[in-house]
Amino acid sequence: MAEAEIKVAKKESSDPASQYRAAFRYMLLARTFEERTASLYRAGKIVGGVFMGKGQEAFSVGLALALDKEREDIYGPLIRDQAGRLAFGEQLIDAARTYLGSVKGPMRARDGNVHRGNIHDGMIPMISHLGSHISVVSGRLIGKRFNNKSNFVGGVCIGDGGTSTGAFHEALNQAAVEKLPLVVAVADNQFAYSTSTERQFACKDLVDRAIGYGFEGYSIDGTNLDVCLETFDKAVNRAREGHGPQLVIGHLLRLCGHGEHDDASYISDERKKQAFGGDCLQIAQQHLLDSGISNKIEISQWTSDIVKQVEDATSAAQREPGPDPFQETWQALSTSHLSEGNATT
Amino acid sequence: MAEAEIKVAKKESSDPASQYRAAFRYMLLARTFEERTASLYRAGKIVGGVFMGKGQEAFSVGLALALDKEREDIYGPLIRDQAGRLAFGEQLIDAARTYLGSVKGPMRARDGNVHRGNIHDGMIPMISHLGSHISVVSGRLIGKRFNNKSNFVGGVCIGDGGTSTGAFHEALNQAAVEKLPLVVAVADNQFAYSTSTERQFACKDLVDRAIGYGFEGYSIDGTNLDVCLETFDKAVNRAREGHGPQLVIGHLLRLCGHGEHDDASYISDERKKQAFGGDCLQIAQQHLLDSGISNKIEISQWTSDIVKQVEDATSAAQREPGPDPFQETWQALSTSHLSEGNATT
Amino acid sequence: MSITYLEAIQAAQDKALEDNESVYIYGQDVGSFGGAFKATKNLAKKYPGRVIDAPISEDAMVGSAIGASAEGMRPVLEMQFADFSTVAINQIGNQAATQFWRTGVPCPITVRLPSGGTEGGGPFHSQSMEAIYAQYPGLIILTPGTVEDAYSMLLEAIEIDDPVIFCEHKYLYYHLKADRLPHKNLPVGKARIARAGKHATVVTYSAMLHEALLAADGLKEEGWDIEIVDLRSIKPIDTDTILASVARTGRLLCVSEAFPWGGVNAEVISRVTSEGFHLLDAPPQRLNAKDTPIPFHPDLWKTHRPTSQAIASSLRNLLRY
Amino acid sequence: MSITYLEAIQAAQDKALEDNESVYIYGQDVGSFGGAFKATKNLAKKYPGRVIDAPISEDAMVGSAIGASAEGMRPVLEMQFADFSTVAINQIGNQAATQFWRTGVPCPITVRLPSGGTEGGGPFHSQSMEAIYAQYPGLIILTPGTVEDAYSMLLEAIEIDDPVIFCEHKYLYYHLKADRLPHKNLPVGKARIARAGKHATVVTYSAMLHEALLAADGLKEEGWDIEIVDLRSIKPIDTDTILASVARTGRLLCVSEAFPWGGVNAEVISRVTSEGFHLLDAPPQRLNAKDTPIPFHPDLWKTHRPTSQAIASSLRNLLRY
């Protein structure tokens, strides 16, 4: 199965070319899967919001590939990190199950879509309140330190808009005070929903915040896969080696609506032609061809493999049962004897 | 009355020497008054916390003197800003009333001590949750802008510890996005209660945060009155002239416990000998003498005037009635007909 | 002509902006985009500079509105979803709500909370937070359940000199329509008999009003006449109207979409049993959402919240007592 | 030997740190300073690296505890005052409380809230927030009213696999003393008959327990035997013990220091009237703080909260019914 193959490529080889190839395929898989979820959404097969990572796959995959589950690294993705989730090790079927309401998904249809995660596997299941997952990732690192573990890193994702939350600030400051091996990846995609960055912050570049927290900072072209891989590799290594928290700002453009309900008509065509307005997937593909790291035939083979994987996963998930309300325990507590059940209704 | 005289000095003269003299007297008045509240607290005459501005008077008065009530400037003091409050125009009797539970105080004994303010007069009555008053000051400025006013400035105070709150971050970012004429004065007094700054933030100097918000920044010796007056003068003018928000960090040391219940034994004597460990009041007094701006006789006259003022205010407030629970309306709403009164009890 | 609950909210804001120069709107994406639900559609264009996009800073949004109100402004805040107001609860409950009592200066701000569950909303886009805010002294909490109320009560909210939490229900946004907007309507503070009956009283509000009406229609065929009280505001609560209804029917069922512990149902039952104990011919009952987070999957969600079927079944039990 | 309520809390944390390596304490000034109230006195020294000063970042404090708990830790958080937990309510109510239900992974964190009023505390250092947290599914809310409970319930809280909000009352810190700490005690989830009686039941908890006991002593002289139920935990509520008491007395008064709307009193009355309607010989009554912020001045404060006099007067009315 191609998916497994991608993972092998990630783990076994540290040479840049193989890494690039693996990264590209995660990006392509994410893009293909998300386009499928978008059409399932339009067909009324998916409820809730569908948020795509279109244009951010290189930045997303960059962080996730630099993390290492075998060292117990922690990953805190957000709504546009399908590529990173897959690269971190998410099974495509679990993503499909969550979108399609299968009870076999990691959230058992209790929560949906981008809110999935796997706590034991180190992937934080985000709640919606932006910024609030960062300190949770920090807590995982604090916990590991208490347990005398070492060499672990936490990577966490947020958008330009999310940086305006109090939770973001408290978490970054706390991580710096605790000198945690935390890498914060800010995808500055120029918009928070319809709000462009001039209405979101007033510094020149969000990387200007690094110094104020005592973070090491990087400001990069988030549409360039090579740059993303290299920067996150460096930032994750710096964190792992004890240099404290790292802030990576990726400049790019959201190439879709906020969600699939949004036509993004407020994003002008000029914007797309400006710096960082390009499509990281196309750019990476061009680089594969230009550099000879891959070729048209291979890419088209990857593409058809991926299309099949996506088809398999979504149709399998669609065949799976939804949740049965009568089988649900309807208990929010793990301590059953203290659970009130329906005492109050 | 000496108090009124100080105010005249502030308004009428912009020459540095008179300003310095006025500032010094506000500092001395604040120090004297606070020492009196401390002893009333120890005598059981004041309930709730008594927090002193000892060591921060120069920094506090610096901001307040730069503000101008006639231009409708807004002032948002915090717990250690007795000096600033007086310089902004607070009547000493109102401070005394609030501490001593007189119903004639601005908070009518409903709220106490440092929580007093006067909304119509532009002085924000702080709630306890640190950081939350900053956006309220910003809102005043936004409101004035809507009302087509101009030339106003907001000055707001916070401590080193308060910078760790989410509210602080959201407010600073918002002020920068709105390009408000806001001056944020951070008194870095090396401690938040017992917690020293290494456990509070990890940047070298909190002024490093200015750039990340798009503020203009200043890092100053908060024990030097001259420097404080000059810096705030500049920052307030920059804000007034449309250069957007300003962040002033004052380095100093809290020369007392967190509150009067705290002996501050965790603050070492060495700390007091280090840079910024000095007493701004003593330093200012020395400067008055050295420079010939004042002299021993005048200072001792000021001192005895001030002691009398403080005595008059506290003893007057003590003679005033406390609140009468049976005269209270016990309604939290201004819209009486929607107030439930005791519907629920 | 026909107008939806959502359009009524847009129209009320339009009228408030038109009538009163002190009104402005502040919230994420409320400007040229017109808001996540289009509740401020066209307003930024029509009222330049008065409908303003906010950063994702709910605490600062509310804090600044409090300050602006002291300058004579009447800010209307849109939370993108009620759930996100959680991070502003300190400014709402501790800063805005206490200001008048502490200082004598009123704080006329309106906070719009797009509330309640919809299919696929999940745990963080579905909450009904009215009962959490109602615990704070100094707030008025409105929960309109009709198009007419959405309009007239929002206009009133903006005029009220105290902080108002305006809980508009997302499920009603598109589903609920009226022929026209009212010129006059019941004032805030008064409950409405949404359906006259004699065998039992249902006290409810917001989207549950419509589930209750459906349940009552069904029971009509079984020979039962159910009276339905639409609270309209849950702080204050119009206890007199409730007691009068219970006096007529002798039976009480309270229905709310919020979590079960405490909340509107418990508050109503406590008032009725304390002041109208003798009016009751049967133990008062209540129906809430279940005591778990709100599920994402539509099948779970339908079980989690009270539905017309669940209300009918509770009513049958109550009537049989 | 005699030990205060506050010392019991310190002792419980000492024992928890001693017995279980996974326990750590995090909060402002809890380290070498021993906490604003000295509830962690000496612990930083005794357990190096496990009692940690936090920045003034309540949201991040709770968020990080949630993460650490997923690594097998059992964090105990101290909020400096309950009131300041307001800015962490999102992490508590939406992140911690939903985790088990969403993912199946428990979230064993304990959040200590120094709660309730004292002389001069004022609006922001006096709040009783238990009823706000109780509305969130997924939390356990403890409200110890005795030295013994402060100790044993805090130890239990730290062992419980769910997020526990531990509401300790500041007024009891120094006022309340016991001879020794218990080896065994009633488990969490059980209410206690704090005083046996036959004429009326008072259901209460935390500091109000002692006001109620005083009132009952006074009424004894008037010939009335008041039974007092100490809830101990307000989520869950031990409804059975309450119903059994009401069955004995036929009369119910609920007393809480929290704000009046909704809350513990309303919840208890709703349960009793729904399940034990026939047991009641009189309308159930409740007594809360007033619906305003909590006043600073001691004279106002004493009128704002229920006192033994107010309780006695309510009881007399109830007994006369």
Ligand SMILES: Cc1ncc(C[n+]2csc(CCOP(=O)(O)OP(=O)(O)O)c2C)c(N)n1
């Ligand atoms: C605290 C909070 N407020 C509001 C929202 C609603 N919301 C969801 S996504 C979004 C925009 C996020 O923008 P950004 O952080 O730039 O991420 P992007 O969507 O661009 O990836 C908003 C406002 C939220 N999730 N959390």
Ligand SMILES: Cc1ncc(C[n+]2csc(CCOP(=O)(O)OP(=O)(O)O)c2C)c(N)n1
């Ligand atoms: C949100 C919040 N958390 C906790 C507190 C309790 N508290 C009051 S003052 C204080 C220390 C403040 O330190 P700093 O900001 O440095 O001001 P300073 O006392 O040094 O002037 C703390 C923790 C609070 N007031 N608000």
Ligand SMILES: [Mg+2]
């Ligand atoms: Mg963005």
Ligand SMILES: [Mg+2]
């Ligand atoms: Mg300080």
